[in-house]
Amino acid sequence: MADRNLVIERRHFVLPASEIGRLIAALARRDYEVHGPRVRDGAIVYDHIESPKELPVGWTDEQEPGRYGLKRRADDAFFGYVVGPQSLKKYLHPADVRLLSAERKDGTFRILNNETAPKHPYAFLGVRACELAAVGAQDRVLLEDKYVDPVYKERRLGVFVVAVQCTQSAKTCFCVSMGTGPRARAGFDLALTELLGNGSHGFVVETGSERGAEVLAELQAAPATDADLHEAEAAVEGAARQQVRSIDTTGIKELLYQNFEHPRWDDVARRCLTCANCTMVCPTCFCTTVEDVTDVTGDHAERWRRWDSCFTLGFSYIHGGNIRNSSKARYRQWMTHKLASWIDQFGGSGCVGCGRCITWCPPGIDITEEVRAIREG
Amino acid sequence: MSSEKKKSRPRIAVFKFASCDGCQLSLLDAEDELLAVVGAVEIAYFPEATRTMLKGPYDIGLVEGSVITHGDAERIQEVRRKCKTLITIGACATAGGIQALRNWKDVDEFIRVVYASPQYISTLKLSTPIAEHVPVDFELRGCPINKYQLVELISATLAGRKPNIPTYSVCIECKRKANVCIAVARGIACLGPVTQAGCGALCPSYDRGCYGCYGPMETPNTASLTDQLRILGQSNDQIQRAFRGFNAWAWQFRQASEECQRK
Numbered sequence: 001m002a003d004r005n006l007v008i009e010r011r012h013f014v015l016p017a018s019e020i021g022r023l024i025a026a027l028a029r030r031d032y033e034v035h036g037p038r039v040r041d042g043a044i045v046y047d048h049i050e051s052p053k054e055l056p057v058g059w060t061d062e063q064e065p066g067r068y069g070l071k072r073r074a075d076d077a078f079f080g081y082v083v084g085p086q087s088l089k090k091y092l093h094p095a096d097v098r099l100l101s102a103e104r105k106d107g108t109f110r111i112l113n114n115e116t117a118p119k120h121p122y123a124f125l126g127v128r129a130c131e132l133a134a135v136g137a138q139d140r141v142l143l144e145d146k147y148v149d150p151v152y153k154e155r156r157l158g159v160f161v162v163a164v165q166c167t168q169s170a171k172t173c174f175c176v177s178m179g180t181g182p183r184a185r186a187g188f189d190l191a192l193t194e195l196l197g198n199g200s201h202g203f204v205v206e207t208g209s210e211r212g213a214e215v216l217a218e219l220q221a222a223p224a225t226d227a228d229l230h231e232a233e234a235a236v237e238g239a240a241r242q243q244v245r246s247i248d249t250t251g252i253k254e255l256l257y258q259n260f261e262h263p264r265w266d267d268v269a270r271r272c273l274t275c276a277n278c279t280m281v282c283p284t285c286f287c288t289t290v291e292d293v294t295d296v297t298g299d300h301a302e303r304w305r306r307w308d309s310c311f312t313l314g315f316s317y318i319h320g321g322n323i324r325n326s327s328k329a330r331y332r333q334w335m336t337h338k339l340a341s342w343i344d345q346f347g348g349s350g351c352v353g354c355g356r357c358i359t360w361c362p363p364g365i366d367i368t369e370e371v372r373a374i375r376e377g
Numbered sequence: 378m379s380s381e382k383k384k385s386r387p388r389i390a391v392f393k394f395a396s397c398d399g400c401q402l403s404l405l406d407a408e409d410e411l412l413a414v415v416g417a418v419e420i421a422y423f424p425e426a427t428r429t430m431l432k433g434p435y436d437i438g439l440v441e442g443s444v445i446t447h448g449d450a451e452r453i454q455e456v457r458r459k460c461k462t463l464i465t466i467g468a469c470a471t472a473g474g475i476q477a478l479r480n481w482k483d484v485d486e487f488i489r490v491v492y493a494s495p496q497y498i499s500t501l502k503l504s505t506p507i508a509e510h511v512p513v514d515f516e517l518r519g520c521p522i523n524k525y526q527l528v529e530l531i532s533a534t535l536a537g538r539k540p541n542i543p544t545y546s547v548c549i550e551c552k553r554k555a556n557v558c559i560a561v562a563r564g565i566a567c568l569g570p571v572t573q574a575g576c577g578a579l580c581p582s583y584d585r586g587c588y589g590c591y592g593p594m595e596t597p598n599t600a601s602l603t604d605q606l607r608i609l610g611q612s613n614d615q616i617q618r619a620f621r622g623f624n625a626w627a628w629q630f631r632q633a634s635e636e637c638q639r640k
Contacts, residue, residue: 041557068562095553275570280552291541296413312545
């Protein structure tokens with residue numbers, strides 16, 4: 001983890017595109033398991049990366065409400081896409097974790113060794129500003145609150161982050177309005193801005209930690225000129241200008257708290273499938289359920305923690321019944337928590353503007369439109 | 378397990394009604410767990426597996442198949458009387474099965490067309506789930522059922538705990554597996570959002586849209602999914618066929634298939 005309290009001198013370098021392989025190798029040498037973007041099943045997902053050939057070279061993504069597609073680029077950009085369906089939540093707050101297993105033998109029972117931590121710390125390559133903001137939101141909930149989640153902690157601490165500054169936005173992006181991007185300002189060890197202009201292909205690299213600087217020192221990096229920095233800055237500003245969606249966050253907590261009975265909730269409930277896809281793809285949604293299982297003999301038992309969703313009936317089951325029976329109540333709960341009560345709970349918004357809930361909602365429910373409709377009365 | 382407990386192993390019976398036997402086979406197919414199951418329970422009646430047929434009463438009755446004849450309708454009453462806990466397994470038993478497609482047609486016409494001597498055929502007009510005839514303690518969905526869910530259900534029943542059989546959508550299982558959504562990324566028609574989990578998102582994991590084998594999830598919004606399928610280019614006939622699969626007679630799918638016919 002890039003220590004967010006540690007202020008180091010930010011230094012900028014330029015790195016030829018051909019050095020990306022050596023960056024991956026340098027991280028692997030340091031015992032990191034490197035995970036980054038990769039094309040699989042028609043999308044760019046996070047996966048184990050050992051060579052730059054595995055990166056989505058020359059691919060981009062097109063996103064709209066309820067639609068995602070890959071398309072060939074005219075160049076060989078490594079990171080010429082925006083965000084895929086998966087987030088770092090897949091690694092740091094996994095979908096299924098065995099919390100414990102136990103066995104009964106000779107009239108007593110004992111808890112078995114339940115080591116679940118990954119063998120090697122993760123290094124993540126290609127992490128976007130919204131993603132880092134989401135990790136920050138999960139840190140606040142799972143690491144920095146009164147109760148620390150040990151599963152998250154053992155995966156999160158020691159993570160090495162190579163951020164990539166966005167130089168394009170999808171139609172579903174709205175990080176500018178959430179104040180989380182497109183520029184990543186903290187939380188990384190190295191941040192790359194990929195530049196493809198003037199027939200050259202390379203990166204402007206910003207160091208975010210001493211560890212990052214050490215890794216960079218092993219690569220063929222040269223100090224960046226003012227012209228390089230301007231080009232990188234302009235590319236990121238271009239991504240910001242492309243954004244067509246936004247949420248007006250002015251007084252949003254009060255807005256949603258005062259509109260529990262707004263007719264828009266009925267409207268969205270007609271479209272909402274309560275399938276829970278939005279919560280599964282949301283990089284900050286952290287809710288889980290716990291299942292106890294036994295085998296047929298009753299001599300072995302396991303306790304599993306799995307991603308849960310406020311869109312399921314079981315989520316709000318308390319003795320005697322469910323408190324959110326209607327899909328209206330469930331959508332309202334999700335959005336109001338994400339944008340309003342999260343602020344009361346954790347001191348900031350639960351939404352980072354990545355747009356995944358818009359893209360991966362089969363009927364394409366658009367959180368930015370829902371907020372706008374409520375604001376407009 | 379103590380020998381004392383072994384003496385009082387719960388007695389299990391497996392009954393078949395109108396069905397293909399695939400769900401019973403799921404039990405036999407649970408190879409890794411089968412010996413443990415046989416060790417934990419007494420298989421008292423299971424004609425598909427053994428010629429030994431012990432008389433009731435039984436602690437747990439597993440019922441496969443739907444009710445399609447007068448004989449079925451009488452026999453299920455008897456089965457219910459013999460079983461302390463009655464569990465229905467599979468889409469036939471829980472929703473009427475694929476044979477419930479007859480429910481929209483003229484069965485007498487089928488009989489006249491298909492059988493050389495129709496006078497020997499006695500059948501009901503509808504294929505109906507077991508729960509329409511007798512009280513059922515638990516319905517295990519699927520076509521066929523998932524053997525792990527069956528073992529979990531038996532284990533939970535023996536341990537006296539609530540089984541972990543979720544009623545939410547297939548999408549939750551699909552996303553937990555880190556699958557890329559085939560509906561969003563490739564425009565493939567998929568019933569996952571309105572279908573109950575349990576199969577482990579089998580078809581979407583192999584680039585097929587969900588066929589709805591596990592029946593309607595807890596709160597299916599079939600109207601919204603129908604709109605979505607239309608946007609993906611599905612015709613009313615295609616949408617109707619999608620909802621008229623193994624769980625066609627489950628009321629939410631039944632209603633959805635009739636609605637899209639009307640539009």
